[in-house]
Amino acid sequence: VTEPYRLTIAAAGRALRSGQLTAEDLVRCVLARAEETEDSVRAWVELYPEEAIAAAQAADRALRDGDDSGPLHGIPIGVKDIVDIAGRPTRCGSDVRHDVPPASADAAVVTRLRDAGAIILGKTVTHEFAGGVLSPPARNPWDPARIPGGSSGGSAAAVAAGSCLGAVGTDTAGSIRVPAALTGTVGLKPTTGLVDTAGVFPLSWSLDTVGPIARTAEDATLLLAAMTPGARHPDPASLAGARIAVPVPYFLDRLQPGVRDAFALALDVMRGAGAQITETEWPEARAAMAAGFLIVRPEMALVHARTLREFPERFGPVLRSRLEAFSLFPARGYLRAQTARAAVRDRLLRRFDDEEFDLLALPTVVAPATLAEATMVQLPDGDEPIHAGFTKLTMPFNTVGLPAVSVPCGLDASGLPVGLQLVARPNRDRDLLVMAAAFEDVSGWAGRLPG
């Protein structure tokens, strides 16, 4: 018998409705799993066991009475600690906010998830103010000596460890897709603006997105449907006849061998399933990456401007120096980036149309998870700082606002997960997830838990 924490959201939903499982048993099981794994994974800032069990009991009663909220009914979910939960402090992983009062209301995305029947299990670890990829103190369930990625590292680690079935993350430069890739989970950065960011502490209001992390693309689809109004469930599809382009140059230039090999295998798998694989040139990709950071950093400085003026000692020295520099950067660079953003987006969308491809395919991250104490990622032709290296393949799609999903596509020689990134036209998020599910069907990598 499968232990309930190992179930996907879809499978748990079937078990709940058939009477094989109760929401209370499911919640108690993931809480027990958290107790078992937290010493090494440290994915959670706090758990709400009493509230979660009470909510599960209510969900069971409702289901017995024929009141079914839908696919997330009774499903335990984690929420990144930059997203407001009513009555709980949103500390954003920072000592700066150690004494912040509890949030007065749920963030819009939490309200929608509760309305869809989800049970909010607790808050997951974020990199400080969602501004990095390390997410301390969280660790990777595949190897607790390594980072889970970030900034939604706690959400991804919790999903991979089995201490929840799905989670809410945010993605401004790759913060959903990077940890998804590093923990063997599925993470969607939705089309910018698709999911309401009200009640989410901002990193960069121009580029912030909220989205799901789950074990399969089907589960991510169920979470996204709850997060967005007017969601429709697209029909399943196959990769046969899909037109998939690999963007060059830039994206494949500097990859660790394990990523390069897993990506090549993923292309072979898709080709074998009948997809047409081509290359497309996006010479502005590097500019898209650079423009993204030129937008995020001054916006981050403005978010923290008052604290930086009035209580600068609350920041650690590294973050404080960075915010000071971001504050002093001339507006010219920010405006140049905002202008370039529209132009590079237009160029990429024109390629989708002119070359008639459905998706882009590329690796999510240049390397698997690094050791927690590492500051550089080793690449074939030289080391690179981890943050810059780990977001270089994801940030361009934040800049242009397209939906992008990371799905597992293999393990490297050390047994660490590697992610495949698929990118679609704006507002084709659900179709993108359908194609990600089709890849899962033929690749066989989805839904694996470490160990």
Next chain:
Amino acid sequence: MMSDNATHDLTPDCLTRLAGAVGIVIDPERLPAVLAVLNELFELEREVEEIAAALPGVADIGTGGQS
């Protein structure tokens, strides 16, 4: 005070005064770190400028229409 896209003309005193103008106090020992981050930002701006300057809608920005 500052040459185009470069911080090498930005003296510590100048940076401190500029920060003061926006209400920020930069400790002298952190000035090199702040300058290093500023240089990273100028480098990113150069990358955007070089690649995106040829794009429609961007080409004339920064040239006053003289491109």
